Amino acid sequence: MNAGDPHVSRLGTSALLFEAPGETDLPTQRRIWSLAREAETWPEVREAVPGVNNLLLSFGKPPDRITALETRLVAAWREAAPLPLDGRVFELPVVYGGAGGPHMADVVEHTKLSPDEIAAIHSAPVYPVYAVGSHPGYCYLGGMDTRIATPRRKVPVLRLPGGSVSIGGAQTGVSASDGPSGWNTIGSTCMRFFDATRDPPALLQPGDSIVFKIAGVLR
Structure with missing residues (x-):
């Protein structure tokens, strides 16, 4: 297999994992969305779940010809055109630093930037939802600016509150609920990302975007 080839692996008999070649970027992710749209129409596929640079296909029952399906998946990738999903844009006010951003000092130490600079850089982009x-x-x-990229924590935090805004390597994200994390939390926001009574339950979908707005920078 060449470095530019996709990789397909079997997850038991109930699923396939497709991994796209190359770097994680928006054009690649849009091709993943396109591939998901195509694959979910196949009779063997129960669900097509886009990930970051990958796609999970699950089956209601094991396919009769799994090798043929793998070949079909790779062929569909080669034909897939980027899907221009123009979703909704959500503005999230963020209080950077303080009790809600307990690892801001670590990001300051790593980047050699001030809290105000980190907040300004972090809140500048429009962040597309990849998955x-x-x-x-x-x-x-x-879409996070690499100037504030910070390695993940050596020792994960066992419980961060929902709404924690964090940096892990070259990525940023917002915790949708309370739970553990190995990322560096630099601020907090108030947003309900998941509601089991809503259709769909998840507030944001691939193709939507987030804009962070500075609501304050605490020391």
Whole structure:
């Protein structure tokens, strides 16, 4: 297999994982969305779930010809055109630093930038939602400025509150609910990302976007 080839792996007999080649970026992610739209129409496929640079296909029953399906999936990827999903834009007010941003000092130490500079850089982009996963309602976002990229924490935090705005490596995200995290939390926001009584339950979907607005920078 060449470096530019996609990779397909079997997850038992109930699913396939397709992994796209190359870097994680919006054009690649739009092709993943396109591939998901195509694959979910196939009779063997129960669900097509886009991830970051990957696609999970699950089956109601094991396909009779799994090798043929793998070949079909790769062929569909080669034909897939980027899907221009122009979703909704959500503005999230963020209080940076303070009790809601307990790891701001670590990001300051790593980047050599001030809290105000980090808040300004972090809130500048429009972040596209690449995929939804990890925990219900959580969004994987693209587009963070590499100037504030900070390695994940060596020791994860066992419980961060929902609405925690964090940086992990070259990515940023917002915790949709209370739970553990190995990312660096730099602020907090108030948004209900998941409601089981809503249709769909997750507030944001791939193709939507988030804009962070500075509501304050605390020391």
